[in-house]
Amino acid sequence: QESSSEGMNFANALIQWGQATGDTAVRDAGVYLWTTQSAAISEYWFDVYDQNFPAAFGHKTVGMVWGDGGSYSTWFSAAPEMIQGINMLPITGGHLYLGDFPEYVKANYAELVTNKGGPPTVWQDIIWEFLALGDGEQALRNFRANSGFTSEEGESKAHTFHWIRNLAALGTVDTSVTANHPLAKVFVKNGARTYVASNITARSLTVTFSNGTTLVVPAGKTATSGAYTWSGGNATGGGTVPTGSPSTSGPSPTPTTASPTPTSASPSPTGTGSPLKPVRYLRSGGGLDGTAGTAGTVNVAAANGNHDGTPTNPQVFTATGLTGTYTGGATAFDLAVDAGTAVGNGVQIRVSYDLTGNGSVERVETYRYFATDPVPGAERYRQTQGLLSSTGTLGNLAGGTVRVEVWNAIGGAPTILGVGNGSTVTLPYGS
Template sequence: MKDDSHTPIDGPSTNVRRRTWLKGLLAGGTLAAAGSFGASAADADLEQVGAGSIARVKPEEAGAPPRKVYAVDELSSPYPSNDWWTTLLWRPLSENLWVHPLAARVTESGLAITYPDEWQIGDAPFTWGERTDDFAAMAASPEASTGPIAADLTVSHPEVDGDVPAKVADYGDWSVTYRRTDGEASLDATLAQGSPFVYFEANGGGIDVAFDGDVSVWHERDHVLGVTVAGHHYGLFAPPGATWDGVGGDAVSSRLDGEGYVSVAVLPEAGESVLNAYRRRAYAFVADTTVTWEYDAERSAVVTDYEFELEAKHGRADETLTALYPHQARRTTDELRDWSYVSPRGEMPVYAGSTFTTELPYRGILPFLPDATDVPDLGEHVDAVESAETLIRDWQGDGTYWNGKNFERLLQLAPLAEQVDDEAAAERFREAMREELETWFSAGSDGEVDGTDLFWYDDVWGTLNGTPMGFGADADLNDHHFHYGYWVKAAAELARADPEWAREDAYGGIVDHLVRDYANPDRDDPRYPLFRNFSPYAGHSWASGSGELPAGCNQESSSEAVNAYAALVLWGELTGDEELRDAGIYLYTHEVHAALEYWFDVADETLPDAWPYDYAGMVWGRGYKYATWFNQDPESIHAINYLPIGGHSLYLGWNRDAASANWAELLENDGGDGTFDLGWYSDFLWEFRALSDPDEARSWYETDYVAGDFGESRAHTAHWIYTLDAVGVPDATVSADTPLYSVFRDGSTRTYVAYNAGDEPTEVSFSDGTELTVDAGETGTTTRSFESLPPMDGAFPRVDGSDDDDGGARGKSGARGKSGARGNGND
């Protein structure tokens, strides 16, 4: 689907950055204030979008992020949120910036920098009890109590007063530049995730560097210093011809020989050879960072390029140094150096260059599991829901999140009703979703905005908020992917049955706004930022909109993030938008691998040794938490990273050994007997168990079934467990050349499943030579028995066709270079 309202227009000239250029178009009237819609639409309180509408004013009941944004005048909406640096937009200085491997903080004294080689990780419970929208209560949490980072050194401009705000001057896909201006004096600082360098450009003066505590200077040669502070090693690189004053004291300064630039780098070790290697890259300043991606259907892989735009301050600018996260290092064939850094995400080896590439395997999703076995009483369970007086329920609250949970239950039930030939039930489930969606998709009538149950566009930030939302989703821009993913997935189910409803001139246009708000793949879109929730370098999403806690951004439910991006895949495939589908596959694939790496640690190599668990319920910029936002019960802590369970969840069983180990940890921490006292999540917990031991899950269902979360149903739980009991567990060693597929293994028999969203029959080819013809709009299945199959437990294939033995992760030593060996690090 394409929306002419955001069709790309001619881009900027090469000497004007895109965001500055876009601001000029807005000021000159080429674009309306909030996008490329006409002025009449921009001025109206209601904006018609196909058959629906969104509000262009904030409803009285709605929350909104701050009206003041700390950015230079050349920047304009849409502003990013939900990233490691976006606290800079929310306050005049900043909270802690967990850059990895560095940590930093903008203070009155300057930019405080440290290298936290002993990452703070905690398992103390939160103190405020029930989940709340009172985010002021977070001040009492262990995350907030840690306070500002302990700086090794602080970099400042001698002529810039401490109360001058830091304003975002530019940003890339994983980098940011802020500026502090005081009269004729100014200081720009650029930080990039993964980079050991911080780059400074000073106007109207030089630079001061203050050390916190004893400093040892082990290299001094005119413009380059090598220092050690608190056991951490740094290089200070002024322009050639400059000198450093005050060496030997607790602070140094330089006039920078009138050149106005300097870089500071944390070094992996002290020594002349390392310092010289970093010096050779110290003057290639990072000016921009850009990620591009490709879905390779034939190999069922996602190829991602990470590119640095470099500006030579002195000498050449052909490469920089950057530290790769484990999910990158394990999936690149680019040569890595021997140097590495510690981080809360594990060891980060160093790469030298201006671009590197990763390849992550994609193993498909399904809109629903196939009709593969007789499920006892499935028709009766479907009827039980159909007969309910009300299908959209508010048992746990109203708003965009709880409505989304309603949608999840119903969109799962509709295809099950079809499988038992109950078309009336399937239509009732879809009609309930359709009515609720259309209610919210109309923001008013006769030019008047309704008070509630609507979406409104905030042109200050460039975001689409609902009213009501909850959990700080409007005022803090938290959780948009968690909320809207359910809505887009519901829309995809309607598109499957009723393509006319999903047309751009019907209700598809509103769905497109939801998609663009949380997962916009177009960085030149004048209304929404690129990938609001997803952090391209980190490889996963952040739920926190502002990052306004000392521990940085956080994400609790990795599985709801995965669900949100699976929704994009389904919506794109079912509406024929391949560009959006491929972006969804890119996002889904990275979120899945990050979840397995950083939440579940399936390789048992990523979580810090000091962490007392084998799993993390929450991932923070600072570290990890074995808790949820609403309680500290192990049932919730584990279930929050399982739910919702569906055809997108099969990655949780790719490594059967790891899934079994996670289940065992849950039982051990919960008392050990498998009796779940809360009962909230019993469906999800046993559906997860079915991914590693379907027989045990079926035994529970037949003897001890207890209904759980209202976003689930007995019909779906039964269908999930009995289907996996029949076809076996997910087999990720086999791929296919279509986006909607999965493979299962039971002993020496494989079951192959694919869904065809097209209008013509299609032939699906699997990597083990199996072929499957699938009719239009249908699910196809076939089975194949083998005399023997290689062991699957613990195995997950790399994209080059070889097998790892750690469930998708490579060893701590990092990825191999193209020659098969690591770089020598001596440069």
């Protein structure tokens, strides 16, 4: 995963949507994601807890986290501003977790300056907004000394100044005080606290903080008390104020529907004993056979460009003369892929169904590409990556043809694809 902060943007959206509409299940699911992910980010991207990074790594942050490690890099740039900044943007009130460790914020920024050989020259707004969570006054000086920068896409100078100027006054996030409301935070500067809460519903509410402080927040307003007192805004949502609101500034609460048991998106096909044999093995030579073969590999050509969604120099595997009854399920696949030490590769699959074998394709499914890691060894690319696009509908096969295309959507190096018995496609068909 590259931009951890984008995942947090989604969790933040769930919290706000649930709070605005009175849907406590959605709100609590968002809180569960927000608290769990923020802890994981501090652990694996910023390494502020248990010192997971090897001493020889030499960095205080990573740009990407893999299943088996991390790297100081991104898919798209070698610039320190982007390697470190990709896990900062977007900067919103839902991203105040980035300020849970103010000293780390300053250390992260210092490393960026060291690696860059000077102050940032791109994404200055994002990086100064991050710095403001550790040293608002320094971030404000940086902004005022170079306010002619180009704003990052989605940012504005008004937002950047608003964020930095407020943090210069309020200080840093105070994690020692929590609240019974998900849209609340406490800041501290020189020992003086400011209590902040936002009410996006149509009724007034009272927020209680863990040290006994209370704050009355009118409908649609953001209000503060303590070192700074202010109230403003006009953001009323639904008329119901959710009750039992958990805090996103303290330990993770137990949400009401945090971990629902998902229904199967790809049910196992029935009729595995039928003549059709739903499980098909990718075979060297381009076969898509009902029996496994000798384990082997084929090379999937380097992308050398962006071919997301468009098969380019693919490895093609085909099965013909298939007859079977559509079970109502979905295509499944399990491919063994390995990009070796290459950084930035993404392998992709498309499955096409010609139900009668007459050359007319009735159904095409293109799945999102799988970003391979730069560590030698096979990884599993499965349908759980999700559909990128689909056209047409499935139906019964009557002498039909199934075609599987595997190619690199991105990356400058080939990917090794397991064949014989290492990669399968399971068709949603029985006898």
